[in-house]
Amino acid sequence: MINYDIIQKLVTFFGIIEGKLMSLIHLENIEKVYDTGEIPVQALRSINLEIQTKTFVSFIGPSGSGKTTLLNIIGCLDKPTDGKVFVNNIDVGMLNRAESAVFRAKTIGFVFQNFNLIPVLTVYENVEYPLLMLGRIPLKERRSRVLRLLEKVGMTDQKDKYPNKISGGQKQRVAVARALVTNPQIVLADEPTANLDHTSAFKIISIMHEMTNEFGTTFIFSTHDPKIVGEAEILYTLEDGAIVNTEQRKAV
Amino acid sequence: MKMRNLIIIAFRNLFRNKRRTILTSSLIAFGVVLVVVFGGLAISFKSQMIGILTNTAMGDLQIHRKGYVESIDNQPLHLTLSGTELADVEKMLNGMPEVASYSPRIKFGAMISNYAQTSNIRLSAVYPEMENRTVSELIKRIKGQITSPDEFLKPGEILVPENLMKGLSLKIGDEIVLVATNKDGSVNAVTLRIAAVMENVFGPSGKDGYIHIQDGQTLLRMDQPEIVEIAVHLQKFDRLNGVFEQLMKESDQPESSIEVHTWEQLSPFSSITRIVDLLILVVKFILISIVLVSILNIMTMSVYERISEIGTIAAIGTPPSRILSLFLIEGFAIGLLSTFGGIVIGIGTLSLMNLTRIDFTFGQMDISLAPGIPAGEVFWIAVIVMFVSLFAGFHPAYKASKMEPVDALGHV
Ligand SMILES: Nc1ncnc2c1ncn2[C@@H]1O[C@H](COP(=O)(O)OP(=O)(O)OP(=O)(O)O)[C@@H](O)[C@H]1O
Ligand SMILES: [Mg+2]
Numbered sequence: 001m002i003n004y005d006i007i008q009k010l011v012t013f014f015g016i017i018e019g020k021l022m023s024l025i026h027l028e029n030i031e032k033v034y035d036t037g038e039i040p041v042q043a044l045r046s047i048n049l050e051i052q053t054k055t056f057v058s059f060i061g062p063s064g065s066g067k068t069t070l071l072n073i074i075g076c077l078d079k080p081t082d083g084k085v086f087v088n089n090i091d092v093g094m095l096n097r098a099e100s101a102v103f104r105a106k107t108i109g110f111v112f113q114n115f116n117l118i119p120v121l122t123v124y125e126n127v128e129y130p131l132l133m134l135g136r137i138p139l140k141e142r143r144s145r146v147l148r149l150l151e152k153v154g155m156t157d158q159k160d161k162y163p164n165k166i167s168g169g170q171k172q173r174v175a176v177a178r179a180l181v182t183n184p185q186i187v188l189a190d191e192p193t194a195n196l197d198h199t200s201a202f203k204i205i206s207i208m209h210e211m212t213n214e215f216g217t218t219f220i221f222s223t224h225d226p227k228i229v230g231e232a233e234i235l236y237t238l239e240d241g242a243i244v245n246t247e248q249r250k251a252v
Numbered sequence: 253m254k255m256r257n258l259i260i261i262a263f264r265n266l267f268r269n270k271r272r273t274i275l276t277s278s279l280i281a282f283g284v285v286l287v288v289v290f291g292g293l294a295i296s297f298k299s300q301m302i303g304i305l306t307n308t309a310m311g312d313l314q315i316h317r318k319g320y321v322e323s324i325d326n327q328p329l330h331l332t333l334s335g336t337e338l339a340d341v342e343k344m345l346n347g348m349p350e351v352a353s354y355s356p357r358i359k360f361g362a363m364i365s366n367y368a369q370t371s372n373i374r375l376s377a378v379y380p381e382m383e384n385r386t387v388s389e390l391i392k393r394i395k396g397q398i399t400s401p402d403e404f405l406k407p408g409e410i411l412v413p414e415n416l417m418k419g420l421s422l423k424i425g426d427e428i429v430l431v432a433t434n435k436d437g438s439v440n441a442v443t444l445r446i447a448a449v450m451e452n453v454f455g456p457s458g459k460d461g462y463i464h465i466q467d468g469q470t471l472l473r474m475d476q477p478e479i480v481e482i483a484v485h486l487q488k489f490d491r492l493n494g495v496f497e498q499l500m501k502e503s504d505q506p507e508s509s510i511e512v513h514t515w516e517q518l519s520p521f522s523s524i525t526r527i528v529d530l531l532i533l534v535v536k537f538i539l540i541s542i543v544l545v546s547i548l549n550i551m552t553m554s555v556y557e558r559i560s561e562i563g564t565i566a567a568i569g570t571p572p573s574r575i576l577s578l579f580l581i582e583g584f585a586i587g588l589l590s591t592f593g594g595i596v597i598g599i600g601t602l603s604l605m606n607l608t609r610i611d612f613t614f615g616q617m618d619i620s621l622a623p624g625i626p627a628g629e630v631f632w633i634a635v636i637v638m639f640v641s642l643f644a645g646f647h648p649a650y651k652a653s654k655m656e657p658v659d660a661l662g663h664v
Contacts, residue, residue: 110568120264
């Protein structure tokens with residue numbers, strides 16, 4: 001298995017020497033075309049994007065504007081038709097499936113619209129799962145990390161329940177804990193509040209904001225709910241596969 | 253991730269759809285029970301039959317003069333072993349530790365007469381003690397008083413097969429005359445007393461009469477025993493092939509005058525044992541098909557139902573190899589549990605059958621089945637089922653591991 005820590009350090013080292021260290025996320029002329037249907041769909045067109053560490057970013061745009069596609073590419077779940085993607089200075093286009101999985105486990109946390117907790121695992125085990133993927137973390141440390149995260153999202157008392165016994169808002173809080181338990185540099189959330197009522201939605205966003213401040217995580221989420229966007233520091237508006245507006249805001 | 257975690261997840265997934273899992277396991281377990289019970293019955297039937305064939309008349313192996321078996325139907329009297337040739341064979345057999353005993357026989361055809369009627373009879377002239385040690389079940393066929401198993405026949409006595417007793421209206425104690433032609437073509441006769449009746453059995457020499465070797469020699473005017481056949485009994489039946497090969501090597505030498513055959517080559521009934529083996533194989537094949545189809549089916553459904561879950565675990569960093577293992581373990585676990593259950597039920601059924609032994613008659617053979625299945629056989633059944641489980645689960649598991657996380661996640 002490739003040791004990413006060493007590669008990371010080497011890359012950072014030479015980057016500093018050459019003076020051209022990239023941002024945490026660096027997208028260069030991204031094109032994405034879906035060629036599956038009768039006519040090809042251009043889902044993303046010449047996207048250039050730099051996202052720095054420790055920022056709270058939101059993508060907004062109408063349905064079909066390409067938010068999901070863009071997040072999938074940033075999250076190394078999908079590859080662009082053209083262009084380059086650097087995450088943490090690594091050209092993720094070069095990674096094969098297995099390497100990509102290891103890279104995601106280390107670097108990226110995911111929160112999904114449908115919560116996507118594993119139904120056969122308890123709340124506790126769901127949060128523990130990503131730590132098992134990293135391997136070689138002693139039980140005691142795993143336990144303290146999981147309990148700390150569950151505490152943060154206020155789910156400690158529900159830790160032994162299975163996902164089908166808790167509410168949607170609670171599920172998403174568990175999902176946030178799961179995304180953050182490995183202390184990733186990036187957390188991606190594609191419409192994390194779409195299946196939640198307003199109160200739960202706001203709660204989730206503010207939990208995420210709070211935690212990203214605390215852990216220094218870069219948080220990127222997509223939504224088409226303008227009310228939710230309020231918390232974002234940087235707001236990108238997508239339309240028809242292109243970024244049409246970038247809005248820098250002050251952290252709340 | 254440790255194996256333990258994978259196993260926990262796999263097992264919990266199995267219990268997610270209890271009814272389906274139970275149904276599939278029952279089907280596989282049923283197949284295992286079928287193989288165990290049928291195998292147990294068939295193996296026991298086979299060994300009983302082999303036992304009857306080899307222990308009542310044939311012995312495990314037979315030695316003749318070269319060319320005898322080819323013309324066995326004529327019972328030729330010029331193809332015999334005697335003098336130094338016979339002594340050499342006996343020396344060889346005595347020197348083989350696997351050989352428990354052997355019995356030299358003169359086999360020939362004669363006329364039997366009660367002074368009023370005459371009929372044909374096939375005869376074995378034997379040394380009673382050697383014959384009894386070589387085919388120990390022979391005396392069980394004798395109806396009538398015998399002083400001791402090693403002396404079931406004395407000079408001057410004859411054991412007449414059942415059908416001839418009826419045909420010639422004979423009874424024990426009657427005197428009969430045997431008339432035979434010797435190898436030079438001259439005819440001779442002896443008078444013998446019927447000591448007992450031989451029950452008929454199937455197989456070669458199943459309807460033979462028995463006389464003492466001395467009377468055989470007298471009747472055929474032999475100065476010294478001219479032996480037609482030597483039946484050999486082994487210490488352990490499962491050594492048959494080894495001993496056979498060893499004897500074949502001896503007989504293949506150009507100066508050798510003997511030929512060797514196993515009971516299987518001599519008995520027309522040996523094909524039944526081959527049919528039994530074939531049936532066991534067919535039943536095993538059915539089991540393999542059951543396991544293959546049911547595991548393939550349940551795992552394909554399982555993967556199909558959980559596509560978005562597979563997408564989730566892949567997205568959050570589960571490598572493809574782990575996803576493959578996860579599903580392989582799931583299929584294997586069903587195979588393992590069902591096999592275990594099936595073996596327990598199967599052996600239980602066999603034990604129940606053992607309590608009430610199954611008795612029946614098969615072609616004049618009284619068979620009393622004490623079904624049991626060798627541990628090795630059970631082990632192999634288990635290995636086969638588990639291997640097939642893994643094999644059947646591989647395709648669905650591989651498909652799961654090859655899914656692209658985006659596609660799988662998008663699938664709701
Ligand atoms: N797997 C696919 N195959 C073909 N076309 C696709 C696929 N996924 C997305 N598209 C198309 O690409 C475009 C962008 O889709 P995408 O899902 O990224 O938009 P979105 O902004 O996330 O929309 P929504 O708000 O509805 O989730 C759309 O026109 C969509 O139809
Ligand atoms: Mg979308």
